Amino acid sequence: MTVENTARIKRQNERKISVIIGNPPYNAKQENFNQNNANQYYQEIDKRIKDTYIKYGKAQNQIVIYDMYTRFIRWATNRLSQNGIICFITNNSFIDAKAFDGFRKCISQEFSDIYVIDLGGNVRANPKLSGTVHNVFAIQTGVAIFILVKKNQDNQERCKVFYTRRPELETSEKKLEFLAKTKLNQLDFLHIIPDQNNNWINQTDNDFDSLLPLIDKEVKNGKAETAVFKLFxxxxxxxxxxxxxxxxxxxxxxxxxxxxxxxxxxxxxxxxxxxxxxxxxxxxxxxxxxxxxxxxxxxxxxxxxxxxxxxxxxxxxxxxxxxxxxxxxxxxxxxxxxxxxxxxxxxxxxxxxxxxxxxxxxxxxxxxxxxxxxxxxxxxxxxx
Structure with missing residues (x-):
């Protein structure tokens, strides 16, 4: 920490930041400990994730919420001034993964408008896809571009979520060509109203929520009694x-x-x-x-x-x-x-x-x- 670098950091921390753009890394956890590639622990950011995205989630296994890209989103949200925009290209699991229900709820409360461009390419979810052919980064994980717009705190309107998806079997070349030629206001967005479980897509119309759950982590923790199995x-x-x-x-x-x-x-x-x-x-x-x-x-x-x-x-x-x-x-x-x-x-x-x-x-x-x-x-x- 040189004098010059300390001064630079001080200047940056004093600045009002209104736009944050990036392609943060995404890596929820190393698959094998011999890789010696575990994510670093960020005490303050991880505490904020626990107090927000984790706290409001209902999923049983939420370790993936500490993925590096969600850490960047949490940091960027904290760092953004009262009015501002975050634009990231990341893993697209936040769109519909069960573990991200608390994440979706929180960003809907923290931002005024959310735009999601789902580029697909999740090879693990669809074996018909090829990472090198259908994924914009030639990887196995699906990819999405999203824009989070924060308006001043006086804005009491409900957050608007807009979603569009490229065709499942569209090649990466076609996707990149589309992105290069298309402006944001030319995209055909679907206006989404999240359901009570904070689902954006794949919403269902049934009476499941009125039924007795098979398992519930609140029951396992002793905070509730309404589930078929107490322990699992x-x-x-x-x-x-x-x-x-x-x-x-x-x-x-x-x-x-x-x-x-x-x-x-x-x-x-x-x-x-x-x-x-x-x-x-x-x-x-x-x-x-x-x-x-x-x-x-x-x-x-x-x-x-x-x-x-x-x-x-x-x-x-x-x-x-x-x-x-x-x-x-x-x-x-x-x-x-x-x-x-x-x-x-x-x-x-x-x-x-x-x-x-x-x-x-x-x-x-x-x-x-x-x-x-x-x-x-x-x-x-x-x-x-």
Whole structure:
């Protein structure tokens, strides 16, 4: 922080900014911890996201709201003066993703007009598309241009949302040609009135909202009572499948004993030479810093439904499995009569499907799944 740079930052912070334009990066989370590419934590921005986009959302899994592009939107919204415009080209998941319901509600309250130009190109949602042929950036993720207009605080009119979409199979070349030749006032926008669930598109006309929900995170948190299932869980995410799963009980036992021995030796000596022969992640490194000691227990090896037609042995352990969610409460190895319905969650692009199993379920059995137990257990292990 040189004197010149500090002075520049001070001048910029004192300026009134009325227009913010950009193409921020989009990366909700790294798929593999070995990529060593986790998003940086921005304390103030992430707190604002939690107090706004997360607070007003109803989705079960909201980690994607900390995507880098939503951080840029949150920062830009905070930084914009009383009257101003934000224009970004980003991931288009904010348009209809269930997890972004709170985001859509907040920006509708914070801005006067919202214009969305959906360029499509989401290869994961439509396998008929090709990133190099149909996506303007030749990537797998769908893309959208959006313009957020903020008028002065005296404006009490309801936010207007305008939406237009390019044809699904239009090539990227045609999309870019269209954008180069077309002015904003020439676009054929659809004026959208969000429904009570803050949906912009894919709105339905039915009585679902009057029915008893199957699951509800408010019920799970003890803040409400109206749901069929009080407790539910996502499938297990180990972050080191190759270490904690195996078809062979003997192979898994050997691997886990080795994993624990390396962990324990590193606990004694942080510079242990064989430290990186096992797979580390941020969580396991934190357990090491907290001096958590581990030992092998054969009782923690359980049967798991890894894929719809594949069972494997799993070493179920909250320290060596990245996320066990509620499984340590809904699974009891002394009660093998328990059963679970596992079904595709909202965040998955698979067609709806569900399975019943009597095993611990991995996250991708049915697609970013939710698991509903027949029984739960108290701290004594008694069936409820």
């Amino acid at each position: 869980s996502r499938g297990v995410v180990t972050q080191r499948d190759e270490w904690v799963y195996d078809l062979s009980l003997e192979n898994l036992t050997e691997k886990i004993k080795y994993l624990i021995s390396i962990y324990q030796n590193t606990l004694k000596d942080p510079d242990f030479q064989d430290k990186f022969t096992i797979k580390w992640d941020a969580d396991l490194s934190q357990y090491l810093k907290r001096k958590i000691s581990k030992s092998f227990s054969g009782q923690q090896i359980v049967k798991s439904l890894y894929r719809p037609y594949l069972k494997q042995y799993l070493y179920l352990d909250k320290h060596f499995n990245g996320r066990t969610y509620q499984w340590l409460t809904i699974y009891n190895d002394n009660d093998l009569e328990n059963q679970y319905i596992t079904f595709k969650s909202f965040g998955s692009n698979r067609p709806f499907n569900c399975l019943a199993t009597n095993c611990v379920a991995e996250l991708h059995v049915t697609g970013a799944n939710q698991c509903l137990p027949l029984y739960t257990y108290n701290k004594k292990g008694d069936r409820i």
